[in-house]
Amino acid sequence: MTPEEQQRFLDLGREVLAKQPFSVLLGAQLLALKPGYCELMVPMSEEIQQQHGFAHGGVISYLADNALTYAGGTAMRVPVVTSEFKINYLRPAIGERFIARAAAAHVARTQTVARCEVFAVKDGNEKLIAIAQGTIAKLGEAPPVPADAT
Amino acid sequence: MTPEEQQRFLDLGREVLAKQPFSVLLGAQLLALKPGYCELMVPMSEEIQQQHGFAHGGVISYLADNALTYAGGTAMRVPVVTSEFKINYLRPAIGERFIARAAAAHVARTQTVARCEVFAVKDGNEKLIAIAQGTIAKLGEAPPVPADAT
Amino acid sequence: MTPEEQQRFLDLGREVLAKQPFSVLLGAQLLALKPGYCELMVPMSEEIQQQHGFAHGGVISYLADNALTYAGGTAMRVPVVTSEFKINYLRPAIGERFIARAAAAHVARTQTVARCEVFAVKDGNEKLIAIAQGTIAKLGEAPPVPADAT
């Protein structure tokens, strides 16, 4: 990819993100996007916290889920859905922002298996706060399928 | 439990939920709460959607995560965190509201393993849209630990 | 299904199991088999133990994996592979035999999501020792694919 192609790729990814009201609600931003790789960020805010002042686990699982989806979608270059994923929370989500980095581990015709690391950034330092692993499926090849949606 | 005790239990759970800004942001409501069992609901709104008009996967994983936490916390009656969970998405999240039902499968001294089913409700009908399974740990016994938070 | 059809179904399942040298090595037996449902048993023996005299976790994960595969294969009636699964060990695997019961939770065209419970049987009592959840894919629709095998 030329730098121009990379920028277009990232711009396209940002357009998709801007069409997800939930991602907009969380203030999510796409920091980097390449075939099979994604960096997604959510800034800390009071709104995304749980009762102890940490970011809610659901925000961290959103980051992992969506970053995995981008990694799979850009690896296969087709519309995709996340079929399943697993996440281990490692440390409390404390920081100024949270960054998920997801990368494809194996790309097949109809699905990609990817891994994700989520970091909390505080005073310029990153701490690993969660790791995830999941399957991203080509839309229509695996549920959730639109045909099933009626 | 007497009906009064059940109501107090549910009220206590709702107080905790009201202290989670992220749960408030999503409009989450606790429908039922018993030791080792929880029903948590999020109503559909444009804000929680992804680009196809379904509820975002991150909302469904929030529901599973938080319902599992409640199931484990009420089973062990101590402050808890969700250590890890796995979710399989089965159908698109289409409906008027989404209900997660989580139940403890095994309760030990320091952790509970629980399962969760998430349903979409549309025109009075429920459809299973996701299943999850995870570990809820007594706070301080497993990460994320406050000692680790500095 | 008539009782005769059920018996034929079970016999067919046992033929497949007999063709798996690893299942034969473990002494695995198919106790029940219906569309979307499977009961698979491994008897305790010194050979399948770890260093503390319990059955090795790998034996319990074999049971879950294979029972999930049968549940998915009989639900879709096509050759299948287990794409992924997750298992939580709940209690040590102590007993005379171990029984996995797997059931389909959602059946789609190309994959089935199923759940599994593994029990230890001792003195006629069953104890839940593990729970699992996974995806079973139609062969050729998802990896591992034979085309990938060269």
Add this chain to the structure above:
Amino acid sequence: MTPEEQQRFLDLGREVLAKQPFSVLLGAQLLALKPGYCELMVPMSEEIQQQHGFAHGGVISYLADNALTYAGGTAMRVPVVTSEFKINYLRPAIGERFIARAAAAHVARTQTVARCEVFAVKDGNEKLIAIAQGTIAKLGEAPPVPADAT
């Protein structure tokens, strides 16, 4: 660690493996062992196959499970059990031998979260055939607990 300490560490790990009848049954060998890192190998044999001549998924999940346990046990230097893990199968298990490499991602007081990659080796080439992620708990801190074993 000095080379002598490393060798003693590996020897100790091999002694533990030799006490696991199931690992002996599978011909498992410990190729490398360091604090928080493990390489475990099972050679192909007819006995470990399924009906298509590939190694059975249960063998691959054994490899992942046991390698994760070693990674966690050597990271914490205490007796441990695998609490839970998740595995994605990526390619059929075809080859002369199968190697699992597991590494700790986060080490806490009572548990370690680790990741694992499983490779098939054929004609000197390695192919990634599965990835796993799981929790290894200090024995007695999390189930399966001996107190629960009666």
